[in-house]
Amino acid sequence: MSFFQNSIDSLFEEDVPSPLYLLPAEIRNIICHDVISDGSKAFTISIAETGKIILPPLMAVSKQIYSETYGYIAAALRNPSTIFEATVRNYDQKPLLTTIKRISQQTGIAQSELVERTHVRFVGGVNMGNLLVWIQGTITNPTAHPIFPFEKMDIPSFAGENVFEGRLSLKSHLVSYKEFEHHHDIRAWNACAREFLITLEERDLDVLGEPKGDYWRCESDAAVQAAVFKTFAEWHDIFLQKQKIQARVIGRNERQRVEDDHVYVASAMSQFGVGLQVAVQRWTQ
Structure with missing residues (x-):
């Protein structure tokens, strides 16, 4: 899967060992599970206005920690209780819609389900060009140009x-x-x-x-x-x-x-x- 940006390697200038590696693997797994999904509440995944998925800070500790926690994120995406909080700037739907389509294609989750689980927060101003494109698209093809909950x-x-x-x-x-x-x-x-x-x-x-x-x-x-x-x-x-x-x-x-x-x-x-x-x-x- 590659629904997280392929540029993840750019987060790490050097692969410096983390103190987390002093802990047994079982303890690291417990930490990962508790940070990403403790099972007691719905996990929330944030999507920036650029369409980039905002990863939990723990995943940026090192490449190895990223690799170890990746499976939890992938599982969370497939969990029906997981919700998405997305930011849309100036009513430009394209970045968010592109990300939702990519997640749907790479996980097999229906796009309509992902749309229902995504809550949008609007920022910026009213760009009439973007807004009219969105509305006209919804009129002609509501499936391809959905209205996200907000x-x-x-x-x-x-x-x-x-x-x-x-x-x-x-x-x-x-x-x-x-x-x-x-x-x-x-x-x-x-x-x-x-x-x-x-x-x-x-x-x-x-x-x-x-x-x-x-x-x-x-x-x-x-x-x-x-x-x-x-x-x-x-x-x-x-x-x-x-x-x-x-x-x-x-x-x-x-x-x-x-x-x-x-x-x-x-x-x-x-x-x-x-x-x-x-x-x-x-x-x-």
């Missing part, structure tokens, strides 16, 4: 909503836009879009660190469309940061204001969808 919106009445799934998702509105385009009714979509942007402008949302930019007041249809999609993406990213934002503000009233503003934005996003549904009803009448 923290979801916890706002009352909107729990579980996120940028990929649900009535407030960017994905659902991209699909909706295509439907309006197919029915040659983009004018109705744009009208709802402008109302949505105006609704957000009517409230001071600075405490949330709202998305800034001239696109909030743009007039061309193409600019309004881009503004809505970018707004949905950026607000979902802000929803994931709610606890961090609340931790930064001072006082109970300010923390409540953060909660209220999140509800306000989520409600505006929901109302945008309702407006589109009303427009759709005209097609079937």
Whole structure:
């Protein structure tokens, strides 16, 4: 197997004997077992934003220790209770997806199972190019471009909503836009879009660190469309940061204001969808 980077040798400038070798092999095995998998809880394997699997520090002691502990890691990968914690930067799914595919190919574990066992933490900013590639891939081939488990919106009445799934998702509105385009009714979509942007402008949302930019007041249809999609993406990213934002503000009233503003934005996003549904009803009448 080679799902750990082949550059492992670069960790060791010199093969210096470790004090661990003063211990009997049986004791070393016990240490390895306890460090990597003691059987009392699920083992967690971390995957960096580059897609590299982060090995337990014990494996970096020496080449021999790496060789002795490798079997425990391989066994842990096959254990259904083992979970993966992955970091995804700027919504670039490629490094993580490449690693998951490689583990699946080299262990025989179904990719879908590995996806279910992988929890993602998003870092960085919203790269619309990466995000749109991910969402479009999910729309056309959800197996090849899966949605990994990650923290979801916890706002009352909107729990579980996120940028990929649900009535407030960017994905659902991209699909909706295509439907309006197919029915040659983009004018109705744009009208709802402008109302949505105006609704957000009517409230001071600075405490949330709202998305800034001239696109909030743009007039061309193409600019309004881009503004809505970018707004949905950026607000979902802000929803994931709610606890961090609340931790930064001072006082109970300010923390409540953060909660209220999140509800306000989520409600505006929901109302945008309702407006589109009303427009759709005209097609079937």
